[in-house]
Amino acid sequence: MHRPPTAEAELAAELAGVRPALGAGFAAELPGARAAVLTRLWRALAYEPLPWIARREHDGEGLTLVLADGRRLHGPAADPYATSGYVSEVTLDGAAHDDAARLLTGLAVPHGGGFAGELDHSAASLALSRADQDPAAGHPVPSRPDWEWEQRVVDGHPYHPNCRSRPGFSVAEQLAYGPEHRPDHVRLGLLPVPADACLVSGGWPDELRDGERLLIPVHPWQAAHVLKRVCEDGLAAHPLMSLRTLAVAGGPHVKTALSTRLTSSVRDISIGSVAASAALSAFAEGLAGHTGGLVRMTRTLGAVTADSPDLAAVLRESPAAYADPGAGEYVVPVAALVTTGLPQSPVWLAEFARLALTGGLRLLELGVALEAHGQNLLVVLSASGRPLRLVYRDLADIRVSPARLARHGVALPPDLPERILTDDVTALRRKLFGSLVAGALAATAGNREALRAALAAAVPDLPETADLRALREEPLPVKALTLMRLSPGGSGDRWALLPNPLAGEEF
Structure with missing residues (x-):
């Protein structure tokens, strides 16, 4: 199938320059990555309340979606709880599509263009993530650091079509900062800010102070692309699955601002969340006592913002403290x-x-x-x-x-x-x-x-x-992640209802 230049081609070209040894593996992983993203999109099309889908018809050969303009989109029966890439192709008025981005472009729905670009990037980044795995590595053992488990999550969000979209990240940056690529460490910068210009919630450790200035941990991507600042070398840390949160060796987890859209949200840290962090942490810790030790809440050790969601950080204790x-x-x-x-x-x-x-x-x-x-x-x-x-x-x-x-x-x-x-x-x-x-x-x-x-x-x-x-x-509620991405003017969560397996509801 002929493909115009896409994120796949662009990523392959970058990869040839920075890690050519991964090129063959990347190409081999592309079909599976496309199927994984298409499976997630098909789940959304099958169950989310998208206004341009008039009705859904189930038959022995699968599922047909009748669009408001009369076109028919056909694919396999959709299991909303399946996580494997079982949808390798769907047909739109008889034309086959094996790529989520190209399918969305063909659907030509409102606000679909930008989302199609994200899906294109998601499939390419997912193929890169899968290509950079060592099949002989085995599982981390219990005695190894907890961050190794986090770095085992290769495919990202199990149901969001943007499961691996990393907009604004070059291939070199994905390899350097992405937890699934297992970098030796990421060096967080430390940006000194006058203490009287900062909002602090809870404590802020002495080792992150310099006289009358607070040293705010900054992700290197944020420093280069958003703050446009050169930060002093600071903390060596291991990236966790959220990408912007990292584990300092022998120390806390550091949640940093990362002002790019990952899956659905821009990952900065709001001033309000910093202000509320100490009160929320104390409340949650007390509430956990009512569960008889069944649920433990990681404590927020301190949070700071320099009056900007782009320059903020939160220190949390490691979950390993509860084992x-x-x-x-x-x-x-x-x-x-x-x-x-x-x-x-x-x-x-x-x-x-x-x-x-x-x-x-x-x-x-x-x-x-x-x-x-x-x-x-x-x-x-x-x-x-x-x-x-x-x-x-x-x-x-x-x-x-x-x-x-x-x-x-x-x-x-x-x-x-x-x-x-x-x-x-x-x-x-x-x-x-x-x-x-x-x-x-x-x-x-x-x-x-x-x-x-x-x-x-x-x-x-x-x-x-x-x-x-x-x-x-009752039917199970789930965030309508694709509807939310196709509703840029709206705010707040949108919801879909999934068949409840306990209630015997049909698919």
Whole structure:
């Protein structure tokens, strides 16, 4: 199939100059990467409330989408919980498409041009990520640093078509900073700023002070492309799966501003989130005590901003603090569980689902809905791999119900951000169910049937609540990620409803 110049061609040309040994592997990985991105897009087309899709027709040969203008788009039956690249081709009015970017261009929907460019870059970057893996490396062992588990997540977001889009990053920068490329370290710059020009929440360590100036850690990409500043050499750190958060050897995790769009959001750090970080951390730490040790919250050690979302940093304790290495325990991000092989066991998967749902629903009943996707949620495993307890990080997008807290006698701190407060039951359930069940658990299971079996085994052991009944009986909410990317004028989350495997809903 003839292809005009694309991100694939541009990336291949750059790769020839900076890492020519990866060229053959990159070319070999392109078909699978295209299928992975097309699979994610097809899921969105099959289930999201996109205004230009008039109806969906299921038949024995798959799924046909009838567009508002009468065109027909046909592909395989869509499992909204599958994570493998099972969609290698769809047809639009009989014309075959094996590439998500070219398909979206052919659909010619409003705001599709920019999104098509992102999909093009996503597939190319995903092929690069897959090409730079050592098939003989095996799995990291429990005694190795926790950041090695983070760097095992090669494909990025399991359901977002922009799973590996890295706009503004050259090939050399992807190889130097991308966690899946396992750089020896990334050297964070330190930018000195007068203390009286900064907003500080919590403490700021002495080692990041220089007299009357605070030393703010800056990602090297941010320094070069956004701040246009040369920073003093600072902290050697290992990039984690979010790219902008890095683990300092023997020290904290450092969340840096990275003002580019990764998947759906620009990854700067708002002034408001810095201001609220200490109060949120103290609140979450206290709330975790109500779970009997089932859920632990990583503490925010300090946050600073120089009155700009482009120049800010947050210091967090490592999730490894909540494992006992003497007992052989170790911490794995949920997104990396599939690399352990543990979820292949239905018994293990059910046990993990029981743990995750018990913790998530307990906090929801108390009044806090976690954004418990595979990046924010981690699990402490025993030496034998048994799931013991949960660790949660990054509190910026939780939702808090004042009414539920009051019902359980939990005091609401006066200085929590207004935007996270809501008593809307739908909003609270969407936050938890969309991230934990339709996100983290579904991606760990890998398909509808495995998810159904795990949920069916776990749910009968959970305390009966109205939230559990909703989880059992109602469609599962999930963020409509493609609709959000095609709605540049809107703000806030958009939602889709997925068939609930427990309710026996058809696909």
